[in-house]
Amino acid sequence: MSEAATESPTTTTTFYKIRDDGKKVKITRTVTSEFVPASMIEERKNWPRYAHGNEINVSPKADQEINLNFLVKHDKQPKKATVPAAKVKCRVCGSNHMTINCPIKDKVISPENLINVSAPAPPAAGKYVSPSRRAAGPGAGGPGAPGGSGIPVNLEKFVPPGVRAMRPGMMHSQDSENTLRVSNIPETVDEHRLRRKFSTVGQVVRCHVSRHHDTNVGRGFAFVAYATRVDAERAKERFNGMPIDQMIMHVDFAQPRN
Amino acid sequence: MIPIVVKGHERPINQLKYNTDGDLLFSISHDRRVCIWFSDTGELFGTTDKHGGAVNCIDIDRKSTFFITCSTDFAIQFWNLKTGELLEYEHENKEGEVVRGPMRIKYSAIPRFLQIHPDENKLLLVQDTKMNQPSAIVIYDIDMHDLENPVLKQNKVIYPKGSPYVKAVWTYDGKRIIAAHQDGSVSRTCVETGECELSAKVHNDNIVDLQMSQDRSYFITASRDETAVLLPVDGDFQTMKKKFQGDTGLNSAAISPIKDIIIAGGGKKSIEVTTSSGGKFEAHFFNKLFQADLGRVGGHFGPINSIAIHPYGTSYASGSEDGTIRIHHFDKSYFEFDYNEVIKEGVEDTE
Numbered sequence: 001m002s003e004a005a006t007e008s009p010t011t012t013t014t015f016y017k018i019r020d021d022g023k024k025v026k027i028t029r030t031v032t033s034e035f036v037p038a039s040m041i042e043e044r045k046n047w048p049r050y051a052h053g054n055e056i057n058v059s060p061k062a063d064q065e066i067n068l069n070f071l072v073k074h075d076k077q078p079k080k081a082t083v084p085a086a087k088v089k090c091r092v093c094g095s096n097h098m099t100i101n102c103p104i105k106d107k108v109i110s111p112e113n114l115i116n117v118s119a120p121a122p123p124a125a126g127k128y129v130s131p132s133r134r135a136a137g138p139g140a141g142g143p144g145a146p147g148g149s150g151i152p153v154n155l156e157k158f159v160p161p162g163v164r165a166m167r168p169g170m171m172h173s174q175d176s177e178n179t180l181r182v183s184n185i186p187e188t189v190d191e192h193r194l195r196r197k198f199s200t201v202g203q204v205v206r207c208h209v210s211r212h213h214d215t216n217v218g219r220g221f222a223f224v225a226y227a228t229r230v231d232a233e234r235a236k237e238r239f240n241g242m243p244i245d246q247m248i249m250h251v252d253f254a255q256p257r258n
Numbered sequence: 259m260i261p262i263v264v265k266g267h268e269r270p271i272n273q274l275k276y277n278t279d280g281d282l283l284f285s286i287s288h289d290r291r292v293c294i295w296f297s298d299t300g301e302l303f304g305t306t307d308k309h310g311g312a313v314n315c316i317d318i319d320r321k322s323t324f325f326i327t328c329s330t331d332f333a334i335q336f337w338n339l340k341t342g343e344l345l346e347y348e349h350e351n352k353e354g355e356v357v358r359g360p361m362r363i364k365y366s367a368i369p370r371f372l373q374i375h376p377d378e379n380k381l382l383l384v385q386d387t388k389m390n391q392p393s394a395i396v397i398y399d400i401d402m403h404d405l406e407n408p409v410l411k412q413n414k415v416i417y418p419k420g421s422p423y424v425k426a427v428w429t430y431d432g433k434r435i436i437a438a439h440q441d442g443s444v445s446r447t448c449v450e451t452g453e454c455e456l457s458a459k460v461h462n463d464n465i466v467d468l469q470m471s472q473d474r475s476y477f478i479t480a481s482r483d484e485t486a487v488l489l490p491v492d493g494d495f496q497t498m499k500k501k502f503q504g505d506t507g508l509n510s511a512a513i514s515p516i517k518d519i520i521i522a523g524g525g526k527k528s529i530e531v532t533t534s535s536g537g538k539f540e541a542h543f544f545n546k547l548f549q550a551d552l553g554r555v556g557g558h559f560g561p562i563n564s565i566a567i568h569p570y571g572t573s574y575a576s577g578s579e580d581g582t583i584r585i586h587h588f589d590k591s592y593f594e595f596d597y598n599e600v601i602k603e604g605v606e607d608t609e
Contacts, residue, residue, distance in 0.1 A: 040279060040321075040322070041279050041281040044281060044282065044303075044322065045281075045296070047303070047340055049302070049303060049304055050304040050305075050306075050341065050342040051302075051305045052304075052305065052306040052307065052308065052342050052343075053291070053305065053306060053307035053308065054291075054307060055305075056266055056291075056302075056305060058264055058265060058266045058302050060262045060263065060264045060299060060300030060301060060585075061262070061263045061264075062261070063260065063261045063262070063263045063557060063584070064260075064557075065259065065260045066259050066260075066261060066557070066586070067259075068259055068553065068555065068588070068589070068591060068592050069591075070543065070552040070553045070595055070600075188591070192603050
């Protein structure tokens with residue numbers, strides 16, 4: 001049992017307890033509660049300011065705004081398969097050495113010579129036809145045709161892959177006609193989000209958000225490449241002028257780089 | 259987020275501390291001055307400089323009525339927060355007479371660190387090894403409920419077993435002390451018996467900072483070996499250890515009370531700055547559970563000496579070797595950020 005006095009800074013609580021030896025004891029507890037104003041913060045704001053010792057003149061200044069963009073690197077990204085070192089193959093004899101080191105290169109200096117030495121005569125004018133064009137080339141028999149253990153020799157002038165004419169089925173480069181340039185997007189939008197949004201229309205082959213090199217903050221535009229031109233056109237119709245967060249996207253086909 | 263920059267000190271900042279309500283921010287420095295700021299606007303509330311040397315440490319009571327500082331001038335001083343004056347107490351002078359004078363306790367060694375007991379009836383003090391004094395933790399009984407007649411009495415002295423103490427903090431029950439040592443080890447000491455219960459080496463270099471979580475059940479240490487370590491108070495200091503790898507020596511680390519975020523700050527030593535490129539004077543943000551490096555906030559022109567997080571977790575302040583304090587109020591994107599969602603997205607993306 002207990003009885004408590006209320007509405008007073010001093011609270012007295014009395015209760016009875018039976019001790020181990022069977023005697024009943026009265027215990028009185030007096031608790032003094034102290035009142036602390038709830039708005040102590042407000043009160044402190046009105047306290048007089050003081051400067052003991054050397055007075056200093058300080059005014060708070062606002063600094064440049066900082067974007068607290070947490071950069072999260074995923075540890076679970078699949079590791080890139082290591083590319084095995086390209087095998088060296090001699091263009092003259094096909095062995096594992098550089099063409100310039102070929103022991104028989106002096107003997108096969110000209111195409112005619114070469115044909116005489118190592119391969120049966122190719123069809124037509126004897127001009128070498130590269131394997132990719134062979135199907136369209138005259139005659140069905142190439143150096144690899146039955147009857148000849150021919151060594152393919154390409155004596156055409158070397159053309160770097162980037163300059164070569166595009167063949168059907170080749171991967172599309174950045175200047176592809178299926179790439180959209182998405183501009184006027186917030187800085188915080190990242191690849192995952194953009195890809196998720198644009199995948200609703202068609203298969204997104206590539207998605208790249210342009211970022212500042214140092215800060216990794218978005219520069220406000222991105223490139224989205226689709227597998228087909230139809231998808232890209234549909235995406236342009238669908239997303240041009242649509243809002244993303246507080247901004248309105250502008251979607252157009254990307255201009256070739258040059 | 260737009261940081262507020264205040265420069266009230268001419269020499270390096272030693273420590274920053276918020277009061278319990280979080281409306282005041284205390285800063286102490288090598289220039290003998292204590293500055294008190296309003297944490298929301300960065301306005302100056304008051305300054306005092308009655309110390310004779312660099313101020314080493316500060317602690318404020320829970321009701322924000324007084325604060326205690328200790329300094330390299332071998333003194334501990336008790337201040338009234340409202341007036342900025344020293345408290346007065348009755349004590350015996352050299353002639354044995356009882357006199358009333360300012361509450362400035364002269365000391366034989368340099369007091370390096372102090373902390374008020376969670377029950378506010380004891381005071382912990384770590385003394386330095388300089389001037390041929392032994393390293394020790396000194397515990398005082400204090401009674402500051404009546405600021406007119408404060409009482410202070412020495413209770414106990416605890417000496418370290420091995421390496422000297424750097425900092426020491428009370429645990430949640432107030433019966434034990436967690437102490438950081440110069441050789442990178444952490445120990446747990448019972449106050450009642452004065453015996454070291456447990457000691458474990460967690461760092462390869464000396465520990466600079468030791469801060470408790472708000473409920474005092476776990477703590478974080480920051481070391482010059484570029485790591486910060488989070489450990490629970492109970493336990494063997496081996497299991498449940500979280501290590502946060504920074505990229506320079508760390509001077510301070512703090513635990514956010516509302517989010518799973520650790521903020522650690524540091525930088526190259528001022529001596530090494532001219533001989534190497536890039537000081538990395540940045541505050542690192544880590545995820546507390548996954549130890550992931552989330553990002554960093556720069557802006558200082560010297561190593562960050564102290565980091566304090568607002569008791570409500572809404573802002574943090576960093577003080578640097580160049581004497582400036584930057585108060586950062588977090589904006590909406592910080593509170594919306596959820597690391598768990600990021601992990602889920604990452605898994606979906608790789609699949």
